[in-house]
Amino acid sequence: MCKLTPGLYLVATPIGNAADITVRALDTLRRADAVACEDTRVTGKLMMIHGLTTPLVSYHEHNAARMRPLLIERMRGGEAVALVSDAGTPLVSDPGYKLVRACVEAGVPVTALPGPSAPLTALVLSGLPSDRFLFAGFLPNRSTARRAALGELRPVPATLIVFESPNRLAASLADMADLLGPREAAVARELTKLYEEVRRGPLPALAAHYADAGPPKGEVVVVIGPPPADAAPAEADVDAALAEALERLSVRDAAAEVAARTGHPRRAVYARALELARGSGP
Template sequence: MSSSATLYIVPTPIGNLADITHRALQVLQDVDLIACEDTRHTGKLLSHFGIGTSTMSVHDHNERQRAQSIIHRLQQGQNIALVSDAGTPLISDPGYHLVTQVREAGFTVVPLPGPCAATTALCAAGLPSDRFAFEGFLPAKSKARIDTLTALMEEPRTLIFYESPRRVLDTLAEVIEVMGPERQVVLARELTKSFETIHGGPVAELREWLLEDDNRTRGEMVLMIGPYRAPEDALPAEALRTTELLCQELPLKKAAALAAQIHGVKKNALYKAGLDMGW
């Protein structure tokens, strides 16, 4: 433990309780208070390991207000741990506002390494892992999901989302609509639990696989979408956009020639693309 008042960020298991670290248990035992999303949920974890530390609820609806109470306790010299219901706090869980205010107040924030569903899923997915983008939960409404997926359609990194069992089939249908049926995806569900499943393939095939058995759409899910791979003969989106803008002032042939010089592509390809798009 630190000699000065400290806020510890403590990851907790995403399923298998054996995944908690010795250091996490020691911190939870030694701190003066544990701030948690749901005191009942965390209470079960603490009871399992025989830890009697007091708890305080800190969730999306009260985090800003509770931050001042926690800072007051830190000012009194108390050490505090922050946990979420499962996994690492702040990763699609509460804690951002608390950590920001605690740091601004001049107190030390110490992060402990530990479970995180996003990275746990990625390392077993067989998708490129050298670069990835964690996007949290997709929007609840269909139009907003489609807009988000459209904005990410040409993302060159592996995309990681948390997904709800209630929406996963709709989401996959929208991935098919926006990114095409052949886009590679992997779905990981119930990680570290008895019914852990990691299944991947072209998105259209994965959706059909889920429809074969209702049990496959149950539990907590991580959806990963493979990186965009442009066809070898595809024109850069920036070059097409430049051509389109230039066409507002110039004939297509001239616009294509200028855009080709700017972006280092073939002017005939841009000219043909412009004809196809009616510029």
């Protein structure tokens, strides 16, 4: 068996069916000196199914700082290391990018073996515009922080893609519907697996469905259509909300309410509330 050129190989693994792996990926996993993976139990099952015996090395967010120099040393010493995630393309919501950066800085060659990607799979199944999109990873757990993040994403003129926990899905969709309006969206779960499902509709309808149905099973990707071309500027929305809130609340309380409602940074909203209260608005 011919030895691989020393370096880091980013290998995409199946999201669902273990058979959905490329021949090139299997060949690389077989010929590598080591396979660095998030969870040795998960990758171990994949290796066993395909009869692969390459040693596994644990590499995840909790040990990454310690393992990176060790892996770099091995590769600089002439070894080939394959990096995989638990499912899909590595470096998407995992610490792999730090290892790539370390390799680049150390002069270690890096190559990628493309394959499954949950965000892209959800995007193409959603039926939403795919000519311009933004993958935003996981939204914050708490509603206040999540709404702030959505406020930052609101004006982005592109389709949005986010990961979400099944247990937080209904609350997250409710925040999306409140901040982003009735945009068309899709909730995709268990992609490429037996019970794959894609539910499409306006954000308010999807929020209502999952509030009634309860948390779905499996991993979830939410795809949200871009803002309408004639959407009003976000600043005008904030000013209108502040004008209404200032009629019944103090400046501080009005700013807090509008920041929570719109997702805009609280400090910026407070500064604008002071301007309006002093009569220096437009």
